[in-house]
Amino acid sequence: MPVHDHSTPLHTEPAPAPSSKRRLHFIGGLRTRLVVAFVLVALVSAVTATALAYRESRTAVLQRAQDSFQKDFLARIETVVPNVDMPPDTQSLASLATRVSEGLSGAPLVVARYQDLKATSDSLADDSRISPQLRSAVSTLDRTSFQRVEHAGEPYLVVGTPVTYENGQTSGLEVYGVASLRPEQEATTGVLDAVRGGIVPVVLLAALLALLAARTVLRPVRELGRATRRLAEGDLDSRVAVRGGDELADLARDFNHTADELRASVGGLRDQEARARRFVADVSHELRTPLAAMTMVATVLDEDADRLPPDAAHAARTVSAETARLSRLVDDLMEMSRFDSGAAALNAGEIDLGETVRASLALRGWTEAVRLELPEGVRTVADRRRVDVIVANLVGNALRHGAPPVTVAVGAEWDWVTVTVTDSGPGLPPEVLAHVFERFYKADASRTRTRGDGGSGLGTAIALENARLHGGTVEAANRTDGVTGAVFTLRLPHRHHKEELTP
């Protein structure tokens, strides 16, 4: 056995992380993103096109309305003004406004001003639509001006013009016309409504197209995802169908190629490993026949050693002792290769753990060397021979590498039974702790083996494999009670009936 076959805790393997950790990522999924992108593009283009078209048509419509109103308004004034006496009084102003208004389509509000006098075509109408800016523009710049105003939610065009004499001299008379732009607004709004009505089907169509596009992209992506997960779960035959010649097809081809390579290299490794295992098994098996003969006759050497000359006697005893050791080594190798090949089987029955430990120690003459804490009646279903092997290895280890006192304690918990082997040696340095269960691990390479050391270098590894076969474990640690020393704990499932055992 290697120097201090002590070790890291090796629990039963935790269940592998759930392989299908697939969250339902509807939000942020490729499909959602595609649809959102398509819809956004459709909306932006529709809105931009509409906005441009709307602006253009609105400008055109308004310009036309403005031009025609202005033209009609000025023409009307031309017609009416010569009949007005200058300077006008309120009455003539009113008649001017009324006549201008009457001559225009839609009878717009007309306001005529002369200095402080003012008359409107409709006395009830509110002339606040004529802004001071417009008025000052008309009076100071002395030319026809117009302004678009919003009044009570309705758009209006206000045109103002100074009336001049034929020689170009200003008369001081100003005429304002207020025309509703409502028909024009309705015309342009109609454009907007038409666009709004059209946007919904366009967006739906975009979404539909996006879904179709997503489908053609997503199906191979999903297949690839499934194949990858299968591969990750160990199905090395997982492949995807390659369709078409696009980037996704390339990706699929690459995936298949990777999987091929992986399968080939894993297969190669497995073959190698199987060959190595078979080789160990074959070697051990082949060693056994000559060993059987040597083991058998070794007793003769032992029996007759006393009658041999001293050197021959020494040689005879050495041959006998080393034959026994070789025999144990081959036994351990065979045992190990059976674990490796999965051929190890449990021959389980109900056992009393305390009794088993006691017998195990008694068989090897260790009862005196070990302090026992064996409560009565700790029973479980286990393979007696294998439990003996574990106990013998752990206690043998403690006696060889630890220091006395060595304590062996049996305990029972709710679902475990334990055998704890504690020594009072130097304990296990962390770097040793990590390797204690490795085969042929030697904690101190410089340490020479004493004769009859008895260990094969496989003891802790075999103990662990035997424990695992039961669904149990062997853990190695240092004492935590203030004393130096190593603690090895065998933990076996606490089973009450043979039926509970599922090998």
Added chain:
Amino acid sequence: MPHVLLIEDDASVRDGMELVLRRHGYDVDAAATGEEALALLDGERGERIELAVLDLMLPGMDGFEVCRRIRTRTTTLPVIMLTARGDDQDIVNGLEAGADDYVVKPVTAPVLEARIRAALRRAEPSAPVPEAADQGGLHIDRAGLTVTKNGAPVALPPTELRLLLELSASPGRVFSREQLLASVWEHTFLGDSRLVDAAVGRLRAKLEDVPAKPRYVQTVRGFGYRFGPL
């Protein structure tokens, strides 16, 4: 001087065993093949052979077949098989073929001898346990080592006979497999309880009216076996 038949194909192993057994006072007949061994059993010295040590891995006729053929010739010859360690199926098959015990190769001389002695003791007339008992149609003559059922003799190999004697000595008492291994096979505590199960199976096949519903040798689940109650 006990007479042992050794059946082992490897010359070195065979010679080694022969050497050791001769040194410890056994008469040894060695055979390299099953055919040779059966010829020896049928020969003029065959009557004197008291025990067979049989390697299961033999060229030609394998050890299981040799064991079965030995059983057709004699029910009383103890057979100890030599097996490779841990080849569990071999052990089970060997026990089914009628072997009484097994040792694992490589075996040391003291272990082999201890097994041989134990097997031979089972075949000897037992210590003077008195009366012949008649239990439920079963007549067990403890001195003469004969068993008759409803007047008809039942031929039992020594291991099965010892097992029956052990169990029937205390009718109704439950024996654990370990106890039976220790008392009948003289194994250490590490003995293989399948030996007991296999022997019980063979015993029932010869003794019980319906081996699947045994009256004489009953199973007590989780504990072991008992004789009766009838």
